[in-house]
Amino acid sequence: MKYPLALLLLSCTFYISAHFGSLNQPELEYIETPGYENDFFERAKLEFEKTMDPALGEVPIDIREKERAFVATLPTRQSLAMWSTQTADTLLHLPTTWENTGIEKTGGRTRSLAMDVGNENILLAGAVGGGVWRTTNSGTSWVKTTANSELHSVSSIAQDKRMGKRDVWYYGTGEYYSPAGYPTYNWDIGEGMYKSVNGGKSWVKLSATSVQRTDTARSPFHFIHNIATDPTRNDSDIVYAACVGAIMRSNDGGASWKVALGSLNTKTSVWSDVTVASNGAIYATLSTGNYMGIYRSVNGVTWTNITPSGITAIQRARVAYAPSNPNTVWVYVSGNSGITVWKYKYISGNGSASGGEWSNRSSAISSKLSVFGTYCMQLTVSPDNEDKVLIGGTDSYYTTDGFSTSSNVTHVGGYSEAYKQTGQWDPVDPNAFLFNGHHPDEHGAVFLPSNPKVVYSCNDGGVFRTDDITQGVNTQWQSINSNYVVAQFYSVGIDPVGNHDNILIAGAQDNNASAGMAGSGKPLQWILGGDGMICDVAADASAFYPSSQNANVYRVQLDANFDVTNYTCVRPNGISPTFTNPLRLDPTNDSILYLLDGYRGIWVNSNLYGIPMVKGKNSIATNWEMIPLQSLWSNTQLTAFDVSRSSKRRIYIATRGGKIARIDYPIITAENPRSIKAMTQINVPSTAYALCVTVDPFDEDNVFVVFSNYGVKSIFNSTNGGETWKSVSGNLEEKPDGSGYGPSVRCFEILHYKGQTLYIAGTSSGVFTTNKIDGDNTIWTFEPSIGNVNINMIRARSTDGFVAIASHGLGVFSGYAIPYEPSNTSVNDNTVSTNVLLHPLYPNPCYNNAQVHFTLAKESSVRLSVFDELGKRVLELPQQAYSSGEHTVPLDVHALPVGNYILQCENGRTRLTKKMSIVR
Incomplete structure (x- = not known):
């Protein structure tokens, strides 16, 4: 990497002069170290482009505090359900642990x-x-x-x-x-x-x-x-x-x-x-x-x-x-x-x-x-x-x-x-x-x-x-980093057809690409050096595709212990990459790899298996073709793409400024000639950064595009293949035009599981979900179990509901989404459950102490929690095993302020609730 140093220093000097006065700083000299920490400015440039408010030309300098304050006003899934007739568990949702x-x-x-x-x-x-x-x-x-x-x-x-x-x-x-x-x-x-x-x-x-x-x-x-x-x-x-x-x-x-x-x-x-x-x-x-x-x-x-x-x-x-x-x-x-x-x-x-x-x-x-x-x-x-x-x-x-x-x-x-x-x-x-x-x-x-x-x-x-x-x-x-999990991940990949295999591949800033199995009690194991970037996994984990900065993509084979047994570089000759260059395996044929190319187009490798595994480190030409897009627009930066699961292998490519290209049949056959078309441009500022494109795995015409800048509407949806677009950011925006202190949206995923659908958005302040897309009326709910951390990528699997989330600071989160099933359902303000009955709280309203009464049909564990009106868990009693029969548990609430709360009784996958108030 050789980013134009003079241009960047000029930009830096201008900004500091505007905000701090003239510093008269001498020109800095940066020494590049091969292969590991040599992309100092490229990373900075990219992050600035992704987050700066186009109206200001900068990232708002008070954004973090104001953003956190705004996010605190947004509902959680639990709080939204607690104050409505719908319960938190009657729709497909993410796990709480x-x-x-x-x-x-x-x-x-x-x-x-x-x-x-x-x-x-x-x-x-x-x-x-x-x-x-x-x-x-x-x-x-x-x-x-x-x-x-x-x-x-x-x-x-x-x-x-x-x-x-x-x-x-x-x-x-x-x-x-x-x-x-x-x-x-x-x-x-x-x-x-x-x-x-x-x-x-x-x-x-x-x-x-x-x-x-x-x-x-x-x-x-x-x-x-x-x-x-x-x-x-x-x-x-x-x-x-x-x-x-x-x-x-x-x-x-x-x-x-x-x-x-x-x-x-x-x-x-x-x-x-x-x-x-x-x-x-x-x-x-x-x-x-x-x-x-x-x-x-x-x-x-x-x-x-x-x-x-x-x-x-x-x-x-x-x-x-x-x-x-x-x-x-x-x-x-x-x-x-x-x-x-x-x-x-x-x-x-x-x-x-x-x-x-x-x-x-x-x-x-x-x-x-x-x-x-x-x-x-x-x-x-x-x-x-x-x-x-x-x-x-x-x-x-x-x-x-x-x-x-x-x-x-x-x-x-x-x-x-x-x-x-x-x-x-x-x-x-x-x-x-x-x-x-x-x-x-x-x-x-x-x-x-x-x-x-x-x-x-x-x-x-x-x-x-x-x-x-x-x-x-x-x-x-x-x-001494055992369970000190603070890695900053750019990406995560999962086996697209797995069934409870929990296999992960992930790329981390300054800390390589790694692979392993979540829930195994072992951390991910390094498989490629450099800054770990976008990664993917072939079906049944038959091959792993880690990358480092500037599209250095490898095909890697691992044994059962995730040790590397063979590898080769599959980077195409002549690519003009970006720092975190997007890549994706074809979702229905893992011998096909797609790789975005800066301002020119997209590379397609039609047969990865035709590349010899020779432990090569150099770029290759084997089976690569670059599909140019300059005929659609000139001097336009391509920033994100996704591929459908349909027979057309439809690709949507998004650019800075909201231009959209659609390619059908990227691999030409006699029966299916390639189609390249410019779709309707999304109405965003010319410098708005399209960071993520997500195609509905069940509908190639249903596509979402995410813009990560502050001050810009964040999520757009087309249900007709890019002919028209509408904003679906909903309550993630503080103001209707996207201005204000709403979070920077970084990634988007769609999970279809057991006949239900969950839309998941990763942001600079954590994870949000919704079960219903309703234009600007879409209600996104916050997932507090992950917290206020930047989310860079989300992957989900329809075969078993597996979800993996790459955070930029707290490692990879993974778990299984929970669908609506009668056995999973909690009852709002308690009526009946197969094993547990939650009785009215006494006294209610309460002052400093109350008593929780519940009855168990059989011996099992119960966890009692109190949530505030925003859905935040503010009090929790440790999970404890109880015998069958009636139980009374004292609840000390003297440390909680006056207000309205929800008491939750959790028994296995059943969650029963009661409204309660504290007065003094």
Whole structure:
């Protein structure tokens, strides 16, 4: 990939100038690494195109908070049924519990990691799309503590380290700059800071950090790069947040904030960092802008610029103090002269001039480091020695003498030594370019205080541990990502004709394509390196088709353990691909593969089985034909397609701007000549991005097209083969014209099962379903069991109701849709059931306590839950086995606010409900 760098930088510079003032940032240089992380800008460009509001020319900067607030007003399936005569289970619906599957030895992109100062077994990790996770056993197992309804974009975590305050934690949101974004792309924008007072087990949003838009001004809390607390002050709860433009300071535990350093006006620094040493001294960095520099303060109010003369420009700078000597500080800079590393020693006074001593330690390390501009920069000092430092970019390096000599700087993580030296790698063995169980792109690290040889590391692969960081190139790492499922999947594929086989293939950002079986207790296993992209599976799982960036498609055969037994590249010669290039096997003949081609047309391979399995890595021409579409339109980007199950093999292709092509008989025969036709254009803005096309598997004339941009109507339907179109977005739009804060719709699927139909939409805020398409009156209901996470692809199977959902931050969800059958039916406000009878609640209305009465015909398990009016489960009693007969269970509702609720009694697949009220 070679994206035109000058054009993109011009776009970035224009946007930053408009929103932050002129930064006078030097031009960035990005080094490309073959095969793994070399599509930095392509990914950013694509995500911007998919989500920007055409009316604004940008992604709305306050979209995440406003979107979540809007989605909270939408009904769930349960809430819609509870307040109507129709029950939640009388129509085909998704399951309420899911198998959640991740990747072998991999978690996912993790920006932050912190250890509890009072208990070394407790760590908190923050994933950029997967929320905060907590372990109490040093990573053997993890629990997600970010609620499903909360924003899952986590950038920073910090603990209040004072005695008596150690249950207080903070996490910041928003990832400013990453392989998932660039300055004109605000998808990973945050919505402020969250606080926990119970050791990170649950979180509450700090209202003072809400990110309300004011004209075009950006709140500093849109992106919180780092958080630090003051361990020395007991008169105040002081918290610092390193934000875009400034270091923010709170004197009251986050209840209110002031600018401590920097500016929120013009010439704003986009990167910042902050740390508070154990002696109370505060050190901060600000990137290029009016306040660029390295600063020191003793009170967080007045600051001294202590920047050495050798630092003239800062793209990003990390700062860390030495726990063994808090007067020693390390600074790691990405600037216009490349990467530099500095050691600072405080001597006296305010620390400037002769009051501080700077030493440039760059010569031993800078040539080894690659940081993708500013993306991956990690700096941590060992607790036992100020000159033992772990530093990371794409790779990790460890020094024992403060970078004084290059011989004492050793490569300890990231890419493998062999890969760094040769650039060669086996496409189906991603481990070949990983360093001894580690993973590239370093973001954070923690030394174990009781044994500083032990290090925990977080990076784009998740969380890892080594028991001896001093072993240099022989350092061995252990993945501690068991059930830490935060992978960012672009796609998922399932066996199209399977029957309860649960086989999955999925492609993940930065983490390869993987395959496996959901529900087996095992994660997916890597089968193709690079950025895992669109994938598919042949009937009966006879072959797998993973792809990496830019349409690098392989045909792979796996054994029963999902180990690769043979493979070959099937990418066509001459393709002009996009980054996440759409592909699809023919749904009725898996020897046929379709592959979209940029601005030109679609490739069709008429016989994949005719391509020899020779472990080839190069593009081929065998059995490929490109069907050009330039005769329909010129200079039009083709973005999505789908194929019908009919004998015509009808293909619908959608473009940016809503143009539609229809191809019948793409494989020409004497009886069936090919037909190519431009259909009616959908009425959307010219830059609207068609991200998904879905053809009804039972009706080739019934087709849906999804547009993912904010500010645009999202879902359109044609029932006559593309002759006419109507919007079916319904209540997913805040306003009738598609403007407002409705979610970005990313994918769409149709499930026909046992004579019933379910329409499933994946969005930037989770999954929505409906059983009835009714134009703009369509009512979509939210599926809270998956939560507020970006959904990139959904696949469903009519043979058994199997559904697989690829999330961009919480792995793959899979389960079996539940059809309406008499044995499945619950009764609204209870009349009768074959095994359980739910009696009236007493008292009702209730104050703080009530009693639930039910009768069982036979011994079985019962789970009791309370839902609010939005269908959110707000109280749950653990499932428990009861004997046959009558039972009375106390229900404590003192923690619930006054209002109307639904009590649900769940017995097997039967769910009975009663309305209840709380008054005080």
